[in-house]
Amino acid sequence: MLSNFPRERFAHLPTPLEPLNGLRAALGEGCPNILIKRDDCTGLGFGGNKTRKLEFLVGQAKAEGNDTLLTFGALQSNHVRQTAAAAARAGLSCIAILVEQVPYDGASYNSSGNLMLDHLFGAEVHRVPDNDGAGKALGEVLERLGHEGRSALIIPPGGSTAQGALGYVDCAIELEGQCKAMGISPAALIMASSTGGTQAGLIAGTAARAFHCPIIGFDVYAGDAPKIATDIRSLTEEVLSMLPGAPALHPDWVQVRDGVIGPGYGLPTAEMKEAVNLLATRDGVLIDPVYSGKAMAGLIGMVRAGAFTADDTIIFLHTGGAPGLFAYEGEWS
Ligand SMILES: *Cc1c(COP(=O)(O)O)cnc(C)c1O
Numbered sequence: 427m428l429s430n431f432p433r434e435r436f437a438h439l440p441t442p443l444e445p446l447n448g449l450r451a452a453l454g455e456g457c458p459n460i461l462i463k464r465d466d467c468t469g470l471g472f473g474g475n476k477t478r479k480l481e482f483l484v485g486q487a488k489a490e491g492n493d494t495l496l497t498f499g500a501l502q503s504n505h506v507r508q509t510a511a512a513a514a515r516a517g518l519s520c521i522a523i524l525v526e527q528v529p530y531d532g533a534s535y536n537s538s539g540n541l542m543l544d545h546l547f548g549a550e551v552h553r554v555p556d557n558d559g560a561g562k563a564l565g566e567v568l569e570r571l572g573h574e575g576r577s578a579l580i581i582p583p584g585g586s587t588a589q590g591a592l593g594y595v596d597c598a599i600e601l602e603g604q605c606k607a608m609g610i611s612p613a614a615l616i617m618a619s620s621t622g623g624t625q626a627g628l629i630a631g632t633a634a635r636a637f638h639c640p641i642i643g644f645d646v647y648a649g650d651a652p653k654i655a656t657d658i659r660s661l662t663e664e665v666l667s668m669l670p671g672a673p674a675l676h677p678d679w680v681q682v683r684d685g686v687i688g689p690g691y692g693l694p695t696a697e698m699k700e701a702v703n704l705l706a707t708r709d710g711v712l713i714d715p716v717y718s719g720k721a722m723a724g725l726i727g728m729v730r731a732g733a734f735t736a737d738d739t740i741i742f743l744h745t746g747g748a749p750g751l752f753a754y755e756g757e758w759s
Pocket of ligand 1: 476505586618714717747
């Protein structure tokens with residue numbers, strides 16, 4: 427289904443699908459079987475979901491003859507860290523425009539975690555105060571690249587173009603094979619959504635394969651689940667139109683929930699900390715403060731509210747992000 431799209435292979439695939447027995451025991455009787463899909467283990471520069479997208483984005487960049495990946499994100503963006511690693515690996519330059527948008531004042535937030543790794547991977551980093559500043563920095567960078575005879579693939583935040591989302595069409599196909607081999611049919615897949623490319627790719631991929639697996643995203647970014655759902659719907663339609671023989675989008679396939687973001691993107695909540703602590707102490711698995719921790723808090727909330735039976739199998743997509751823990755060290759130290 428994906429062989430016609432340019433792709434550079436650097437992800438460690440397939441990622442494991444394994445039970446979270448410690449969490450299940452902690453949540454007590456009635457808890458469904460919870461499997462975790464370890465996309466934190468995609469292998470590139472501490473891994474995460476952006477690595478799958480970047481296989482197709484780097485493929486595109488090279489096919490179009492670019493020498494640079496130019497992208498955007500928050501100061502602690504996992505996407506920017508993985509883009510910087512992918513560029514290093516592919517022999518491309520990386521330019522990152524980082525918006526200081528998260529009002530979190532932990533000392534290490536401004537220097538450690540993903541930001542430190544962007545520097546280590548050799549990215550050219552521009553820090554700007556807001557979106558206006560990002561637009562201005564983009565104009566300056568493009569003018570300079572023009573003078574230098576260079577050309578960049580401009581990758582939007584989160585790598586959420588249709589091309590990038592193909593990485594999660596691939597993940598849906600991989601997951602279908604794993605579920606078949608294990609003899610399970612999942613009642614739902616739970617995940618964190620922000621720019622939406624991950625969820626859009628999964629919805630398109632499961633639909634194209636007629637693999638029944640409802641995908642439920644938790645908004646960790648906008649504090650506006652309907653807005654995220656609208657973005658995901660249009661991106662999913664675009665992805666489906668690229669896949670030969672795929673069906674048209676049914677609007678019900680796009681499920682985005684609110685209730686876990688708390689005071690805002692990148693700001694800790696008590697429920698997130700409980701989720702991070704439970705996975706660390708019961709399963710030895712690290713999830714992150716910004717995305718997977720809040721989505722896991724959403725899943726724990728659903729289990730406690732009786733949304734599933736003990737016979738159900740639920741898949742939690744671990745999208746990565748644990749390097750961000752170091753930017754929030756004050757929450758745990
Ligand atoms: C980017 C990211 C997400 C969200 O993926 P989108 O495709 O932007 O919705 C989830 N978890 C982690 C750890 C991320 O870095």
